[in-house]
Amino acid sequence: MTAPDGLRIERARPEDAAALAKVYVETWRAAYAGLLPDRVLVAMRESAHEARFAGWIGRQTDRQFILAARAPAPGVIGLCSAGRARGGPKTDGEIYLLYVDQDWQNRGIGRSLLRAALRGLRTGGYCRAMLWVLAGNPSRFFYEAAGGVRTAERTERLWGTDLPEIGYAWPDLDAV
Secondary structure, eight states, rough: OOTTTTTTEOOOGGGHHHHHHHHHHHHHHSSBBBTTTTHHHHHOOOHHHHHHHHHHHHTTTTSSSEEEEETTTTEEEEEEEEEOSOOTTTEEEEEEEEOOGGGGGSSSSHHHHHHHHHHHHHHHHHHEEEEEEEETTTTTHHHTTTOOOEEEEEEEEEEEEEEEEEEEEEEOGGOO
16 A cells, blocks of 8 residues: 555644644554553543643754654644664664554555654764564564664563563664
8 A cells, every 4th residue: 555645744743732642542552452451551541642742842853853644634644753762772863653543554654754754863963773662563573674673672661561672773874
C-alpha cells in the first residue's frame, strides 16, 4: 500500500496536541495489549497525554521535535518525536516515539515519519541515532526493514513488569 495522496509530514503545532494524544493512546492499546499490564492500558487518558504533548510542542527546537503525519482527512494520523539520546550505545540522537493510527498502518506512513525524523536529527547536528522497542512488539521488524541495525538489548522494569527491549541504531545519519 502507498501513503495517501496529500500526506504531509511536518512539525507538530499546538493545535495538534489532542489529535496526537488520541493516536498515541489508541496505538498503545492496540500495539501493547498482552505486552503491558491491562491496568496500564485501561488507565491511559487522552486528556493527560494531550497536556503532555502540548508541553512538548511548546519546547520544540532544531534539536528536539515532534512530527505529525497529516492526511487531508481525518488530519493527524501519525507522530514521531526525536532529540538528544537519553542513553544508548554510541549514539547522540534518539527517536522517542513513532506511532501510526492502526487504520493507516502499512501504507508507508511510518517509514515517511522515520525518514523525516532521521533527517531532522541530522539537520539538528546529530551524527547517529537509535531507538528502543519492546522485544515482544511484532512491529519491531519494521525498524530492521527501515535500515535500523539491532545493536543493544535491555530490560526495563515498569509498572511492576520486566519489559525486554531491543535497541536499533542508524550509525551514520549522513548515509540515511
